[in-house]
Amino acid sequence: xxxxxxxxxxxxxxxxxxxxxxxxxxxxxxxxxxxxxxxxxxxxxxxxxxxxxxxxxxxxxxxxxxxxxxxxxxxxxxxxxxxxxxxxxxxxxxxxxxxxxxxxxxxxxxxxxxxxxxxxxxxxxxxxxxxxxxxxxxxxxxxx
Numbered sequence: 133x134x135x136x137x138x139x140x141x142x143x144x145x146x147x148x149x150x151x152x153x154x155x156x157x158x159x160x161x162x163x164x165x166x167x168x169x170x171x172x173x174x175x176x177x178x179x180x181x182x183x184x185x186x187x188x189x190x191x192x193x194x195x196x197x198x199x200x201x202x203x204x205x206x207x208x209x210x211x212x213x214x215x216x217x218x219x220x221x222x223x224x225x226x227x228x229x230x231x232x233x234x235x236x237x238x239x240x241x242x243x244x245x246x247x248x249x250x251x252x253x254x255x256x257x258x259x260x261x262x263x264x265x266x267x268x269x270x271x272x273x274x275x276x
Contacts, residue, residue, distance in 0.1 A: 159240050160228035168252045168264055169226035172240030182243045183209045184252055184264055185225045191268050193218055208262050208269070210254050212242045216262040216271055 155176045162169040172182040185207035193205025200220035207219035232238055232247040243261075245254040251265025259274035 159238065160225065161230040161232045161238055161245075162226070162228040163247050163252055164231050164233060166226070166231070167266060169224065169228050170238075170245055170252065170254070171225040171228070172238075172243065172245070174241040178212065178241050180241075181209055181211055182240050182245060182254055183207055183219055183221075183225055184245070184254065184262075185219070186264055186266070187226055189266055189269075193269070196220075208264060208271075210243060210256055210261055212256050213258055213260075214256075215260045215273065216254075 157174050158171060159174070160169070160171045167187050168184055169187075170182060170184040173180045196204040197220075202220050202222040204220050205218055207221065207225065208216045209219045210216040232245070234247050234249050237244050237246045242257040243254055245252060248263075251263055251267075253261065253263040253272075255261035255272060259272070261272040263270040263272065
């Protein structure tokens with residue numbers, strides 16, 4: 133496990149310990165190329181958050197908000213009920229040892245992430261999500 137993944141795991145475990153949950157689970161995986169890495173957290177079967185970061189991309193995120201004092205735009209975070217959001221973070225989800233083969237899906241609580249040849253797609257049960265690839269970042273909005 134790389135140092136950054138260790139920091140992410142320790143940060144997540146510390147936060148969960150503070151909340152008093154002994155049933156939390158951290159799941160980490162990456163695209164077959166390793167260009168996209170994701171981490172998801174569940175507590176008692178409910179998804180708290182899924183985050184995916186990308187190493188190499190040809191697109192640019194929106195301007196960094198003044199409220200973000202860390203790295204901006206390298207990733208996206210998706211909760212179980214809301215739209216995906218840009219990530220402001222000082223760690224990374226890149227480098228996960230589990231490779232999710234193309235066409236395979238990882239279910240993390242109520243969020244499903246699918247590894248595609250064209251990138252990684254994650255959707256929550258409300259239909260919000262994202263598709264991240266080297267070429268573009270698409271935010272998926274629930275159908276009306």
